Amino acid sequence: xxLRSLRRGxxxxxxxxxxxxxxxxxxxxxxxxxxxxxxxxxxxxxxDNGVFPVDGRTGGWYTYADKAGFGSIVPAExxxxxPDLDTGNPxxxxxxxxxxxxxxxxxxxxxxxxxxxxxxxxxxxxxxKGTYDAxxxxxxxxxxxxxGPIPFVQVSVLDTYTVPExxxxxxEQCMYAAGMPELNCSPYLVKFGYGYMGEALxxxxxxxxxxxxxxxxxxxxxxxxxxxxMKQDRxxxxxxxxxxxxxxxxxxxxxxxxxxxxxxxxxxxxxxxMWLDDVSFILK
Numbered sequence: 001x002x003l004r005s006l007r008r009g010x011x012x013x014x015x016x017x018x019x020x021x022x023x024x025x026x027x028x029x030x031x032x033x034x035x036x037x038x039x040x041x042x043x044x045x046x047x048d049n050g051v052f053p054v055d056g057r058t059g060g061w062y063t064y065a066d067k068a069g070f071g072s073i074v075p076a077e078x079x080x081x082x083p084d085l086d087t088g089n090p091x092x093x094x095x096x097x098x099x100x101x102x103x104x105x106x107x108x109x110x111x112x113x114x115x116x117x118x119x120x121x122x123x124x125x126x127x128x129k130g131t132y133d134a135x136x137x138x139x140x141x142x143x144x145x146x147x148g149p150i151p152f153v154q155v156s157v158l159d160t161y162t163v164p165e166x167x168x169x170x171x172e173q174c175m176y177a178a179g180m181p182e183l184n185c186s187p188y189l190v191k192f193g194y195g196y197m198g199e200a201l202x203x204x205x206x207x208x209x210x211x212x213x214x215x216x217x218x219x220x221x222x223x224x225x226x227x228x229x230m231k232q233d234r235x236x237x238x239x240x241x242x243x244x245x246x247x248x249x250x251x252x253x254x255x256x257x258x259x260x261x262x263x264x265x266x267x268x269x270x271x272x273x274m275w276l277d278d279v280s281f282i283l284k
Contacts, residue, residue, distance in 0.1 A: 035092035036280030045083040045096040059115040071105035089277035113255035129252040137281040139226035152259040156189035161241035174238035185238025188230035188246035
């Protein structure tokens with residue numbers, strides 16, 4: 001397999017959400033690279049919208065959104081999301097990024113996502129999302145920018161206990177069932193962009209304190225999401241996974257979602273335009 005080389009950002013200031021532990025004034029260890037190593041790369045969008053074929057990972061990015069009937073998303077839902085090959089993260093891989101524009105969604109919002117493995121046939125004859133063992137990693141990172149600050153962002157990683165199409169029997173899954181609150185649940189996630197609203201402390205801020213003042217805006221920035229910081233949305237607790245934590249050895253994919261503003265009545269769509277690039281795992 002011919003591997004594509006990544007251009008390293010020389011002299012780029014670290015723009016990570018979280019600083020590396022132990023990097024005090026007496027530390028002589030070099031800071032972590034802001035650009036992904038090839039073995040840890042998920043997607044750099046240099047040629048297509050696919051997952052870089054390392055360690056058995058494969059898949060492609062797509063968009064999806066609520067079905068209230070008032071919104072539009074580009075690239076359209078239902079197919080592969082072709083990248084913008086002219087625009088990309090200048091700090092790492094250069095031209096090539098996933099470019100998504102969303103407007104008018106008034107239910108839960110809109111999102112982009114990717115699977116890490118092909119779908120599989122279950123013992124019961126159904127179709128389920130394949131799983132990937134990410135145990136050697138401690139989280140996920142990506143670079144992004146937008147036309148303006150985007151509030152109400154959530155980054156989620158799905159596992160076999162929280163994905164709708166699972167290899168597990170239904171008795172072991174939580175399910176997206178509005179009429180069954182004991183089962184209704186969310187993936188494990190972090191939320192950010194909520195601390196810019198000028199509000200008092202909210203449940204979201206309490207659950208994700210590291211991310212209160214984090215926001216995607218018009219500057220290319222690196223966002224780092226440790227698995228240990230991910231939680232299920234408290235409004236959809238459902239049936240937690242064993243240990244009440246993300247099953248890192250059985251993940252199926254990830255998503256970046258922008259939620260509708262439900263602090264108003266009626267709800268206000270969160271319109272957004274984003275470029276995503278240099279998505280990667282973070283090695284332990």
